[in-house]
Amino acid sequence: MSIRQIIRAIDLHSKKLSKESGLTGPQLILMRSIRELGDVTIKELSNKTNMSQATATAILDRLERNGYVIRVRSTTDKRKVHAQLTEEGRHLLAKAPLPLQQSFINKFQKLEEWEQSLLLSSVQRISAMMNAEDIDVAPMLEIGSITNAE
Amino acid sequence: MSIRQIIRAIDLHSKKLSKESGLTGPQLILMRSIRELGDVTIKELSNKTNMSQATATAILDRLERNGYVIRVRSTTDKRKVHAQLTEEGRHLLAKAPLPLQQSFINKFQKLEEWEQSLLLSSVQRISAMMNAEDIDVAPMLEIGSITNAE
DNA sequence: TACAAAATATTCGTCTACGAATTAATTTTG
DNA sequence: CAAAATTAATTCGTAGACGAATATTTTGTA
Numbered sequence: 001m002s003i004r005q006i007i008r009a010i011d012l013h014s015k016k017l018s019k020e021s022g023l024t025g026p027q028l029i030l031m032r033s034i035r036e037l038g039d040v041t042i043k044e045l046s047n048k049t050n051m052s053q054a055t056a057t058a059i060l061d062r063l064e065r066n067g068y069v070i071r072v073r074s075t076t077d078k079r080k081v082h083a084q085l086t087e088e089g090r091h092l093l094a095k096a097p098l099p100l101q102q103s104f105i106n107k108f109q110k111l112e113e114w115e116q117s118l119l120l121s122s123v124q125r126i127s128a129m130m131n132a133e134d135i136d137v138a139p140m141l142e143i144g145s146i147t148n149a150e
Numbered sequence: 151m152s153i154r155q156i157i158r159a160i161d162l163h164s165k166k167l168s169k170e171s172g173l174t175g176p177q178l179i180l181m182r183s184i185r186e187l188g189d190v191t192i193k194e195l196s197n198k199t200n201m202s203q204a205t206a207t208a209i210l211d212r213l214e215r216n217g218y219v220i221r222v223r224s225t226t227d228k229r230k231v232h233a234q235l236t237e238e239g240r241h242l243l244a245k246a247p248l249p250l251q252q253s254f255i256n257k258f259q260k261l262e263e264w265e266q267s268l269l270l271s272s273v274q275r276i277s278a279m280m281n282a283e284d285i286d287v288a289p290m291l292e293i294g295s296i297t298n299a300e
Numbered sequence: 301t302a303c304a305a306a307a308t309a310t311t312c313g314t315c316t317a318c319g320a321a322t323t324a325a326t327t328t329t330g
Numbered sequence: 331c332a333a334a335a336t337t338a339a340t341t342c343g344t345a346g347a348c349g350a351a352t353a354t355t356t357t358g359t360a
Contacts (some may be wrong), residue, residue: 002270002277004200008156008317009280011346015318018345026346041337042309057310062345074169078324079355107279120152122272127152127256132160158347161316165348168315176316192339205317205339229325229338291320 006090013101021068024091025099026051030059034083039072041080049083087097163251172216172242175249176201180209181218184233185243189222191230218242 014025017030024030032047034040043113046056060083063069074080082125085093098105108116164175173181174245176199182192190198196206201214213219214215218239224230235243248255 001200002273003160005277006153006273006280007160008200009277010153011317012156015345024345043307050151050158051346052350053309054311054349058346061310068322077308077356089168100278104280118268119272119276122269123152123156123276126273127155127159128267130156130251130254162348174315193337200314203317203322203339204341208316218359227326227338232341235303 005023008097009101014099017099021096023068023096026059027053027063027068028093028096028099030056030090031085031093032061034069034085035090039082039084041074041082044082045083064091159251160249164249167249171246173218173246176205176209177213177218178243178246180206181213181235181239181243181300184219184235189232189234191224191232195233200294214241235253257275 008024017028022026029049032044033045037044037048042060046053049056051059060069060071064071068082068086070086072082072084074082092116108119111119131141155253162173168174179199180195182193187198190205191207192210194204199206201209201225210219216223216268218236220234220236222232222234224232258269261269
């Protein structure tokens, strides 16, 4: 139930974002990845952002339709397609807000350091337990700050 | 990133479920709620399951189309519509698996009691921080077992 | 070299999810 | 009591998400 509420909160925020800045959460994540990785293929993008290629293609369709991204077919390997930010996309991205609610970030940052670490490692641990099919449960110890992560 | 991985793991499991048992995660959740609440309205269902009425209507459409649920218009208040499980739906539900991966449940149950509590309260706390717009952060202390919850 | 296998992106069908608009019924209020 | 406000459900349009199927290209091997 709690996880579903988190999913919903993120989704609702994404839709609010979309009204205010013209970009949804997933679109924002994809564009940030393109900016970070440079001249990147769809495959690399979908790996990096943890979504299927089909989903990345669909989101890129919309970004391209709106003029924020262009596709360029690779010349060395014609199977590959590279995504690039347009000037407009780069500009929009620069002033777009974060894919998490500001009020959540504020609250999180007000917590003690050890509390932040605890919450983060709990989520990472649940993720690991859900994604590793067979591997035994092991504590997750790598911990960073929510704001400089990603 | 970790939260997105959790969301994805739940979604992938839901689609696997759907192939095996004919019901997706959300459909399962809705049907369990109907069984639990009895002769329940769409509004009550959407509150209980934390989804919008529009979403509940869409999921019920599919459940009704497949013959697992029927809609009955209320006689005392004709705005309301009650959802009921059919015999087939009740039967299917009885043998349907849980909306979480069994391997996750196994791993979770192998953890120490205090670790289970810690993970659960962490998730609940994040949910509270994301959903309460203005309220200050307060520790969440109510903790139950993952299996008898819901 | 030729042909099978693998890789890459896209398309298609389906489901979840939402807000806004709409329709119908009930309750409140002037 | 009639108009206004509220409530309940549905419809519509849009976005995200996936697997399977498909088209094209590259790679590996017989």
